Amino acid sequence: MTMEQWKQPFFNENMPACALSGGSLSFCLVDESGDGQVYGGLKYEVFDSAGKGYKGHLNGDGVARIHGQCRGPVVLVFDAEYKATGSFYSTLQEREKYPLPITDLQVRAEQTHFLNPNGKRAERNRSRHKGDQFYQVEVSDLVRHIAHLPPVAPSAHRPQRHALKMMADLGFGPPQPALFGVVLFPNNHTVLEVRPLRALRPMLSTQDDFCALNLYQLALFASLSYCNFGQVPPEKPQDEVHFPLDPSVGNLFAEQLSGHQEAWRVDPEQTQRFYPLYEEVPYSRRFEILPFDPALYPQNRPELGDEQEHPARLHFFDDEKGGTDTQAFITHHDEVILIAVRGTASSADGLRDANAHQVLFAEGVGKAHEGFYLAYQAVRDFVLRYLDQFHTGQRIVICGHSLGGAIALLLAEGLRRIPDANYNVLLYTYGAPRAADSEFTRGASTLVHHRIVNHNDPVPSVPAPWMNTTAKLWIPGAVTLFSAPTAGGLLFAAGLVRIGGNPYQHHGEQQHFMPIMLPDGTHSSVLWKPGCESIEEAGHSRALQVRGDMPDREGLIRQLVQYKQHFMTASYIPAAWATLRRWQQALDSNGPLVTQREFELLDHALATMRKQLQDKRRELTRHRPTNARSYEYHEPLNAEIDRLHTSRERLQTLRWRRLDARDIYGSHAHSAALPPSLKRWFRHRENQALPQVASIPPATPSELGRAQSLDIDSVV
Structure with a gap:
């Protein structure tokens, strides 16, 4: 029988539904294993065709029976608000900005787990054949406000949405802005399998000490900062927003991870799969992308025009129109606030990189690179607005690559210097140039900063300690264009002179990828803390200072040839991934951090x-x-x-x-979440390899067959 044939006895132009009472039906809520006990006692409400409501609670097995309602279909909802003062959920319900309409049903669904570890719907449920009807539903099918909930997952047994639309069109039920819920049919027992509300959350250590987990995870997020936010529509949304673009910041956090999908792309050109190490958490403990719901949040209303708030404006900073072209994103959960700052990606970034004039760091002590400082000032207010709304004592973890690393350093120190804010900041940077002078570095000595450098990456060598000048002093024709990661990026001024001031100086504890060559002729590297400037700068910049403060042009050109060592997906990410695997292997085998063979190769390089x-x-x-x-x-x-x-x-x-587990996993070393997270990570074939040491990008044909030397003339 078709729906049109079925509805004829109940609906006509004058009467939207049958007024005869005496109907009956039953239903039950179960998890993916078929167990209904997790939903036992849950409050429900049923509306019949005359608009009459029937309230009750599910029994201990998640079952309810309705008798005496008007004959015909009914609408089932579970919209009761969760009430438990002092709980984690109450902090979300009561926060000043973007309080969440969390229901009892949502909390129960967050306590259930997927039958399949990958989060895909199971085709079979042992309770399926206990009912006349079987639906696979989402929490969003049964509650009114859904903007904060994940996108609907594909399913072969979705409820009949056209039936709900039909009833709404006919004025079914009590007056309300929009009819919601699941339609149940009379004289049937309906089994509703509720999809668990679980999300994937990239694991980040909150401890001060360096760990391989953060090295790898934050390299991925530093790369993601180059992507767009991916919101559709990007500006002035009306009713709802989506994030279809993969990869993008919004797609990763609001679509894939919220929907329990393991994402691996952080670069549109990326072909090799790099999976973060994910932990499965209750949905409300994910990295949050804030909801967009003009009916709930006045700040979302389209009539506000340019003052309208929406996810892209809250989480994503893009100062292209403001002149600095700085880009960053921010998100959070209950333990971490994550900030990632983009590196060089445009001509505006390149001009900022080359502006090596020093200006006062007004938020602290010392002087900073003017171009980097202007970019930091542009992003600072954006970050502070977010922290004012959502910082509740979390560790603030900041990362950045290249120019983004320099801005991230100034941002981290600026936040740390805010009186009475008590921001606890942890910073990881990759291939970052010097951002400030020696006085700044001394003043920021207590800032926890792990600075990652890949062997002959040219960018950490600028600005050279001797630089303190402006773009007006560039010698025509002496500017070499260099890109990171796209053409036309970073500018190296090869003919600048020093005009007073303290020398530029790096901040943070350096972790360096030192190159070696394996017996099979392939190039690899070992990550270690050299404690020696020569490892990064090849040392003779000191000699250059006393010879007139001028860089060696030939050495600069030779180093620029190795520009790929600055790229994230081609260089830093593979090396960070392999370091994580190498350290895992050393832990499992109780082996040393550096093997005898590795020591011999590195010792030769040092000699x-x-x-x-x-x-x-x-x-x-x-x-x-x-x-x-x-x-x-x-x-x-x-x-x-x-x-x-x-x-x-x-x-x-x-x-x-x-090594011990804390060297690798930091604060997660003894977490109950770590073993299942590792099991999930190792299911991917890419993560099953056992590299002897951390790999670096393949050598050019001219370099094959010999160890990659560390040329002291290669860095300005």
Whole structure:
């Protein structure tokens, strides 16, 4: 019988439904295993065709029976508000901005789990054949306000939405803005399988100490900062918003992770799959993208025009129109607020990178790179508005790549300096240039900053310590264009001169990918803390300072050839992933952090560097002016040679050091969530490899067959 034939006895133009009473039906709510006990005692409401409501509670097995209602279909809803003062949910319900309409049903669904670990709907349910009708429903099918809930997952047994629409069109039920709920038919027992409300949350350690987990996870988020937010419509939405673009910030957090889908793309050009390490959490503990609902939130109403709030405006900062072209995103859950700042991606970014003039860091002490400082100022108010609304004591984790790392450093220190805010900041940067002078670095000494550098990445070498100038002093034709990650990006001024001020200085504890070559001829690297500037800068910039503060042009060009070592998806992410796998392997086998073979290769590289420095010292001695004092040439190089010796001693100790779980997973080392998260991560074939050491991008044909040397002339 068709729906049109079925509804004829009940509906006509004058009477929307049959007024005869005496109908009956029953229903039950079950989880994906067929168990209804989790929904036992849940309050429900049923509306019959005359608009009369029937309220009750499910029994201990999640079952209810209705008798005496008007004959015909009814609408079932579970819209009772969750009430438990002092709970985690009450903090979400009572927050000043964007309070959430959380129902009892939502809380119960968050306590259930998927039958399939991947979150896909199970085709079979042991309770399916206990009813005349079987529906696979979402919480959003049964409650009024749904903007904060995840998108509907595909299912072969969805409720008949056309039946609800038909009844709404006929004026069925009590007057209300929009009819919602699930239609049940008379004289039937209906089984409703409720999809669990679980989400995937990328794991982040909140401890100060460096860990391989954060190294990898935050490399992914630093890369995601280059993507758009992906909201449709992007501006002035009317009723609802969607996030269909993959990859995009909104799609990752609001669509895929909220829907329990394991996402792996953080770059539109990405082909290799890099999965974050996810933990499964109750939906309300996910990284949140705030809801858009003009009926609930006056700040969402379209009539506000340019003042209208919506997810893209709350979570995503894009200052293209403001002139700095700074881009960043922010999101949070109950333990972490995550901020990621984009690196160089446009000509405006390049002009900012090249503006090495120093200005006062008004929020603290010292001076900062003017271009980076202007970008920081642009994003600061955006971040503070978000923190004012949603910071409840969480650890603030900030990451950034390239230019984004420099801005992230200034932002982290600026937040830390706000009086009485008590922001607890943790910072990871990748391939970041120097952002400020030595006084700033000393003043920010207590800021926890893990600074990641990939061998000959050219960007951390700028601004050189000798720089303090403006774009007006560029020598025509002496500007080399360099891109990260798209063409036309970072500008290196090859002919700038120093005009006073303290020298630029890096901040943070350096973690360096040191190159080696494996027996099969492939190039790899080991991540370690060298404690030596030569490892990153190749040292002779000290000698250059006393020879007139001018960079070596030939060395600069040679380093730019290695620009791919600056890219995230081609360089930093693969190396970070392989470091995580290498450290996991060392933990499982109780092996050392650095093997004997790795030590020999690194030791050879350090010996080569030491010889280069000694040769440079001899060269300067031969060519120094007759009236120059020898210490002006020898002291900086001698100090660097001593640091190389100290670095070798540090490296030697790593042969005996054994890793523990906190070195790898940080604050998650002993978490009950870690084993299932690792099991999920290792299901992907990409994560099952056992690399000997962390890999770096493939060498060029000219480099194959020999170890990649660390050329001290390669960095300005």
